[in-house]
Amino acid sequence: MSSPRNSDTGSRRERGYSLIELMVAILIALFLIAGVITIEQSVRNSYTDRSGVAQLENDERFTMSMLSEITQSAGYYPDPAVTSQVAALPAATATAPNGAALSFVSGQAIDGVPNTTVVNGATYDDDSIAVRFMTASGDGIPLCDGTSNQTGSDTVYTNYFYIGVVNGTSYLYCALEIGNTWSPTSPVQLVENVEAMQIWYGLHTAASVTPGDYSVDTYVPAAAMTASDWSEVTAVRITVMFKNPLQADVGQQAATFTKVIALMSRTGGS
Numbered sequence: 001m002s003s004p005r006n007s008d009t010g011s012r013r014e015r016g017y018s019l020i021e022l023m024v025a026i027l028i029a030l031f032l033i034a035g036v037i038t039i040e041q042s043v044r045n046s047y048t049d050r051s052g053v054a055q056l057e058n059d060e061r062f063t064m065s066m067l068s069e070i071t072q073s074a075g076y077y078p079d080p081a082v083t084s085q086v087a088a089l090p091a092a093t094a095t096a097p098n099g100a101a102l103s104f105v106s107g108q109a110i111d112g113v114p115n116t117t118v119v120n121g122a123t124y125d126d127d128s129i130a131v132r133f134m135t136a137s138g139d140g141i142p143l144c145d146g147t148s149n150q151t152g153s154d155t156v157y158t159n160y161f162y163i164g165v166v167n168g169t170s171y172l173y174c175a176l177e178i179g180n181t182w183s184p185t186s187p188v189q190l191v192e193n194v195e196a197m198q199i200w201y202g203l204h205t206a207a208s209v210t211p212g213d214y215s216v217d218t219y220v221p222a223a224a225m226t227a228s229d230w231s232e233v234t235a236v237r238i239t240v241m242f243k244n245p246l247q248a249d250v251g252q253q254a255a256t257f258t259k260v261i262a263l264m265s266r267t268g269g270s
Contacts, residue, residue: 019062030257052245059191060257063172063240066190068261070144070159071236075109075265076133078154085109085265088134090154096160097175097187107131109265110201110233112222117196119162126198127222128162144174145188155179163194170195170243192244195254201225202235202260214266234266 003152017025017031077088086107100113109132117126134156135141135149142148144159158177163170164187172194175187203217214234 016057036169050085052099056242056245056255059193059242060240060255063191063194063264064238064257064259066174067161067238067240068259069112069142070131070161071129071238071261071262073133073141074131074263075107076135076141078134078136078139088154089132092158092180094158094177094180095183096128096130096162097182098128098164098173099164099203100128100160100162102160105227105231108231109263110236111230112199112201112225113162114221114223125198125221126163126196127199128160128197129199129236129238130160132156132158142175144190145176145185146184147176151178161197169193172197172240191217194240196241198239198241200237201229201233201261202237203229203232204234233263235262237261 075085075089077085084107089104089107089109091106091108092102092104096102096113102111102113104111111130111132113128113130115126115128116123118124131144133141134154136154137149137152140148143157144161149155149157156179160175160177162173162175164173165171166189169192171189172191173187174190176183176185198221200219200221202219204215205219206217213242216235219237220229237258237260239256242255242257244253244255
């Protein structure tokens with residue numbers, strides 16, 4: 001009499017899960033997998049955003065440091081006891097690697113070329129700037145390509161900053177003219193994703209009875225500068241527009257940074 005009962009019990013144990021139970025289990029597993037994938041994507045996007053912002057901050061610091069270091073040296077020459085800025089920086093004209101026409105009178109240390117560019121349907125200033133100074137061999141004064149004067153003699157350098165686009169990516173470039181010859185090395189790509197650059201020049205225009213009063217009372221864009229204004233530049237205000245790493249996600253505007261740079265040859269310090 002006990003054998004039939006034992007046989008029924010074994011059959012029930014071998015029956016396993018029903019189809020409904022399996023479907024419920026699979027559905028729960030899918031919900032769990034979807035949750036894990038969502039969390040992973042969120043973490044990845046957050047990491048990408050943080051990395052992009054960190055890269056933007058690094059690019060901004062490098063760009064502003066480079067522009068400041070070079071621009072504040074405008075008009076420098078090694079030995080003021082035996083020469084002058086007019087003698088050290090003779091009149092010169094040049095065509096930059098991007099086709100811009102540069103022109104300097106004697107003693108002029110700064111020249112700017114106005115331009116515009118269209119970013120996402122909006123028009124922005126896309127200015128470029130040329131900075132001249134003379135350095136002595138081995139004095140360690142940096143040039144925009146990261147080198148310094150090792151020629152063995154006093155040499156005039158023109159550091160030219162401009163924006164160029166390669167394969168859809170915009171870069172801040174540096175081209176270096178040594179004496180009257182552009183460096184045989186190709187212009188250097190300093191920073192990528194620099195979309196526009198606005199440059200205004202600080203002048204002292206108010207009448208003053210104080211000789212050598214170089215205090216800035218107005219900033220003028222390159223397009224409004226007169227020929228005589230270029231030799232009177234005391235400071236430069238540069239605004240650089242970077243592509244915002246979060247722009248694709250939240251539609252934010254480009255990241256903009258501004259810095260005022262004083263010319264040491266005019267102010268006596270930076």
